[in-house]
Amino acid sequence: MLRGELYEAPVKNPHKNDSNIQSDVAEKHPEADVKGIDVSPIQPTWVPPNARFELDDYNLEWQDIDKYDLIHQRELLGSIPDWPKFYRECFKALKPGGWIDCSEPGLYFESFYDTLGEDHAYKTWGTAMFEAGNKAGLSFDVAPYMKGWLEDAGFINVRERKFCCTIGKWSKDPWEREVGVWEQLRLDAGCQDFCERRFMNELG
Secondary structure, three states, X not given: OOOOOXXXXXXXXXXXXXXXXXXXXXXXXXXXXXXXXXXXXXXXXXXXXXXXXXEOOOOOOOOOOOOEEEEEEEOOOOOOOOHHHHHHHHXXXXXXXXEEEXXXXXXXXXXXXXXXXXXXXXXXXXXXXXXXXXXXXXXXXXXXXXXXXXXXXXXXOOOOOXXXXXXXXXXXXXXXXXXXXXXXXXXXXXXXXXXXXXXXXXXX
């Protein structure tokens, strides 16, 4: 969606970067020390020498204070029970003048060319995800509230950008068509894994 860029924050030479795109950032900034965290050991075995992974839970209290130039957070919806607390921890972990770069998808599909009725599969899917997440205490509907949470945590100069992501290869625009093909593949390959446990556990 960023047309080749890895993040939007105006950080030229980050000395620390907490990210889920560690390898790409590390290759782009060989002078940076890049750390990625996850609760599961699913990371690749080969990474650039300036990148490293740590097993950790970002929902726990962070030990890092005034440490990072940039924190990159992407698609954590459904995994954080307390988003305001999470952003307060991010704020504490950044150096003075540091940046946070966040990206979360909207929960509900929309169309510029047609009205999706309430019984449309895309609509019922969004409603089911909303209900399952709320029952589990892990909301999937976070994008509309992120700007306010960031400002409440103490961040200033918060800029919100919204992107339209096509699904499928219907667009005549080459870039939109390529994005749509990848997004369709992502949904086809990941939707069952992403939804099945939530639906079975929370919705029966």
